[in-house]
Amino acid sequence: MATYQLNVNGQRREVNVDPSTPLLWVLREDLKMTGTKYGCGISACGACTVHLAGVATRSCIVPISHVGDRPIVTIEGISQDSVGRAVQDAWVATDVVQCGYCQSGQIMAAVALLKETTKPTEKNIEESMGGNLCRCGTYPRIRAAIKSAAAQIAKGGA
């Protein structure tokens, strides 16, 4: 066991866990932030995507001992960000979700994409979202919501 000081959604949090514990399980079980999901544990599905120092990251394979002082942003904190808010709004307006279990990760991946690329092409979307699995198959609406969010951000609506 070891103690770690974390910066999660702008707040300082302290945890005492085994150093091998993945960030995902620290968020879910120690910090009780269950919006970040466990899907596979091998970074194959993207359900656990968070932003680590601004980079979309699979929290299921990042041991807590590797996080350091890099700021962590999760689905619970993404609405503090204007792009994050625009993406969440577009997701709701487009009625994207079905079971919804993958959507925290999809939204985190989409926010990372739109922070880099203001007008994503279909190809950009396929590349950035390419590792996020949705078993319900909501992909057509994910594409639509990303474009809608991009348009909203361009209009300065976010």
Add this chain to the structure above:
Amino acid sequence: MAAAIELNRRGFLRVSFAAASGLFVSLYLDPKSLSMAQEGPMPQAAAKAYPPDAFVNIRPDGKIVIQVNRLEFGQGVQTSLPMVLADELDADWSNVIGQLAPAADVYKDPLFGIQIVGGSGSIAHSFRQYRELGAKTRAMLVAAAAERWGTTPEQCRTEAGVVHGPGGRSGTYAELASEAARKPVPAKVNLKSPADFRLIGKRVKRLDSSAKCNGTLKFGLDLDLPGMKVAVVAHPPVFGARVKSVVDDEARRIDGVRDVFEIPLAKGTGVAVVADKFWPAKQARSRLKIEWDLGGVEAADSAELWTRYKQLAATPGNVATSNGDANAMDKIPAQNRIVAEYEFPFLAHTPMEPLNTTVRFDGDKAEVWAGSQFQTVDQMAVAEVLGLKPDQVTFHTEMAGGGFGRRAVTDSHVQREAAVIAKRLRGTAVKLVWTREDDVQGGYYRPMHFHRVEVGIGPNGLPLAWRHVIVGQSLLAGTPFESFAIKNGVDSTATEGTADTHYNIPNLHVTAHHPKVNVPVLWWRSVGHTHNAFVMETLVDELATRARMDPIAYRQKLLKPEAKKLLRTLDLLDNETASWRNKLPKGHALGVSCHECFDTGVACAVDVSIENKRPKIHRAVLAVDCGIAVNPLSVESQFQAGIGFGLTQLMPKGAITLKNGVVEQRNWDGYVPPYIIDAPVAVDVHIVPSTEAPTGCGEPPVPVISPAVVNALSRLTGKRYRSLPLVLV
């Protein structure tokens, strides 16, 4: 403290008054009133007990909480069933909350007699039930208002949660609720005519979107109870094997591990690890040294099974359908016959949320939290394990992250494991988690199937004789559903879509073999239609090509006139694709299919090219006849996304295989479902306008897509694709 007032009139009204939470108007459907009601099939089973739960709770704050008698796992029923009730109730939709009901007799499917999500029946079977519930609640509110104002119900009208009476008087539902609850439940109510619907038929957005987009929605796996422990189980490498010995010192040394013990499984035995949290439990499990006793269990092997299945298919099986002359084939010249053999592998469901169940056993009672499609069955299983009666087991229905059939398991193996573990930890809530590896390797797959088909073509290019042998494990043999689904040795869930085809084939002979194999199998969204539609629709397409006919026109010609839904969807598809389907760019091809299942007709057209040795689906157009589309937005979503799920079986790594009894895939790296690149770029869904009773929309999207895509590929390459998973060379 909540004071319970019980006005139990005619055995189906119960009102409980709770100061904190408001007033529950609880309407339990009386079987007699149901049978007197209008159109639709007669429910076979009826509610037998009436627990203090409610369908409608009109709260003092004006919110109307509607209990949903189903699991919500993506299909949108938590929105659509409240819409149905709220429409007849004339509720203000912005005040409606949909809640998943716990296990209770009153929430059983009116047709199936158990609480279930299955057979695409959630709307189809509860449409009239929820309309009546809304209409009866409304009638009681109106009666209360009329009494308060000294007038008659006929003088009152309702709109958006308000009763309006003569002289400009009005009262909100919340104001009238406690008086309404004392009114008798009307035995019969008039339902709205469709022209008066305010919600049904409108594109209504999901009630659960925001919570699913901001991380606040709690799924079963997110449950956190005081003092809760987490368990994982080491399952045998071959189904049904048993623990011979365990060395667990290393596992027990991990911080947070509380207990390690052997448990019985549905088949064989395993080792449970209980810890304070998931990570130590999983770490400890990987440090167990288990010696397994593999004696007496069959080591299933995919390669061996294919050989066995192919041999079986060479001989007729038990008769599923025998129409016309059994020897008609022999009169058709060899050049007018097609012989086709098809292979379909085992498929895992792999819903996004890994399987899990939480149980707390308190000696004389227990509590369960599970995202279950099969509450009645799972509740009974937990009760049996714990030596309790089902009504001593409170069963909470948790939101589930997908399911596709995987959460409706006749042997309730996950719930039984959880209950066995909880029994040992009496008084402590235990959350059992199946890791993704457990899920991929744990069985309960769509069974492997082999089809051998011989088609004799008549002079008009239409099939004259059709001999079809289907080989695959029975889903229902040995389960409580056996007598319901197995007739003459044929499990209808293996032959559905072929034995009852809507095509007019004069001499049709379909038989089936059901070999016994040591691999647990289960229904996979759309069940037998997954493989039967593929076979029928690729063969019919091949026949259309041979006859040099348009694939839509050929199907229209071959369908029976009574296949009205399919004919309507083909007409609609014809119209909606007329502008582009014969003008595709070079390197693109059209693929068409149609299939009816769960009483819903679907026709599908796709525009496909080949990119990087994979089909690229540029566009998919679907025409759907599902009767009244209760929520067209939800129907559209189900079909848009459901075809993406259906594409699982075309993925190059979309197969579960076994070698010497061991599953060869471990996770989503070896068993790879469709990602965004694999799904259609755009999907247009067109719904046939209808006033007929609503039919299923959960499963019908799945069967059409794979044959449509493969038919397009055949046009591009001239080859036929009959073995799945699909590998292009």
